[in-house]
Amino acid sequence: ILNVEQSPQSLHVQEGDSTNFTCSFPSSNFYALHWYRWETAKSPEALFVMTLNGDEKKKGRISATLNTKEGYSYLYIKGSQPEDSATYLCAPPGGSEKLVFGKGTKLTVNP
Amino acid sequence: NAGVTQTPKFRILKIGQSMTLQCTQDMNHNYMYWYRQDPGMGLKLIYYSVGAGITDKGEVPNGYNVSRSTTEDFPLRLELAAPSQTSVYFCASSLRRGYEQYFGPGTRLTVT
Numbered sequence: 001i002l003n004v005e006q007s008p009q010s011l012h013v014q015e016g017d018s019t020n021f022t023c024s025f026p027s028s029n030f031y032a033l034h035w036y037r038w039e040t041a042k043s044p045e046a047l048f049v050m051t052l053n054g055d056e057k058k059k060g061r062i063s064a065t066l067n068t069k070e071g072y073s074y075l076y077i078k079g080s081q082p083e084d085s086a087t088y089l090c091a092p093p094g095g096s097e098k099l100v101f102g103k104g105t106k107l108t109v110n111p
Numbered sequence: 112n113a114g115v116t117q118t119p120k121f122r123i124l125k126i127g128q129s130m131t132l133q134c135t136q137d138m139n140h141n142y143m144y145w146y147r148q149d150p151g152m153g154l155k156l157i158y159y160s161v162g163a164g165i166t167d168k169g170e171v172p173n174g175y176n177v178s179r180s181t182t183e184d185f186p187l188r189l190e191l192a193a194p195s196q197t198s199v200y201f202c203a204s205s206l207r208r209g210y211e212q213y214f215g216p217g218t219r220l221t222v223t
Contacts, residue, residue, distance in 0.1 A: 032209035043201060044154070046211035089153065097161055097208055098144070098169065103153040 006090055006102035013080050014110050020076045021105040023090030027071035034091040034099060035064055035075055044089060047075075080109045113137050115215035117202050123221045124192040132187040132218050134202030142205045143185040144212065145169075145177065147198040154201065160185055161208075192222045 005024040013019050025033070032051050036044040048057040053068040061078045077084055087104040094100030118133045136143065145157040146169075156169030160179040174196060176188040185204075189196060199219050203212040 034211065036212075043214035043216055044212075045214070049209065049211050051209065093209075094156070094170075097142070097167070098156055098159050099212070100156070100170075101146075101154040103151065 004090065004092060004100055004102040006088075006105050008105060009103070010106040010108070012108045012110065015081060017080050017109075018076070018078045019080055019107065020074050021088060021107075023073045023075070023092075023102055025071050025073075025090075025092035025102075027068055029093055029096070030068045031093055032099075033066055033068075033073050035073070036089040036091065036101075038087045038089055038104065040086075047088075075105075077107070080107070082109045082111050085109045115202055115204055115213050117200075117215035117218050119218060120216065121219045123223065124189075126192060126194065126222060128192050129188070129190050130192070130220075132189070132200055132202075132220075134185045134187065134215060135183050136185075136202075136204040136213070136215075137183065138204060138206070138213065139182060140204035140206050140213070141182070142207060142210075142212075143179065144203045144205075145175070145185070145187045146201045146203065147171065148201060148217075149198055157187065157200075189220075194222050196220065197222045 035047040038044040050066040055066040064075045066073045087106045089104045091099035091101045115136045144159045146154040155171045158177040160166045202215040205212045
């Protein structure tokens with residue numbers, strides 16, 4: 001079973017704070033790294049799909065970077081808002097045709 | 112587009128009963144997946160399919176079966192339900208390998 005580590009497990013920040021999380025994964029057989037945002041009582045929604053070493057992607061206040069050689073990805077949120085409260089999942093390849101999801105980082109943004 | 116739809120939304124089963132969780136997507140995606148969400152454990156892959164007629168096991172396939180007779184549908188069958196199968200089940204689809212996955216709304220199943 002592929003070992004995907006996400007840290008921290010949970011995070012509480014104040015509105016306006018910037019924050020970042022880490023996803024670590026084995027770098028062999030890599031083809032894509034996904035980030036998903038999962039709000040309570042909803043379904044996961046894709047944020048980014050990253051494929052190339054050195055990739056940087058941005059969507060509004062959220063951005064992500066990828067290092068496939070050392071097996072990690074960072075997700076950054078600038079100026080956190082209460083609506084950013086969610087669990088953020090990363091998913092590297094778990095085989096040639098499927099992903100393996102990490103346990104996620106649960107972010108709570110206090111107003 | 113409705114995206115990925117799942118039925119039922121909720122179900123309570125008695126131990127030993129069987130049921131089928133339905134999943135349909137209207138995006139003409141080749142890949143479809145079944146996950147279960149257990150508290151503190153994230154999403155675990157049960158089965159997946161890379162196209163009609165092709166299915167394969169994920170991390171936790173025991174106690175489940177799937178079929179993929181059409182591109183649109185990917186039902187998950189539970190035979191002889193056990194309390195350990197109490198979970199929230201998500202179906203997802205993607206156009207092809209490595210593309211973003213679109214998730215259905217989930218089915219909350221309780222086995223008592």
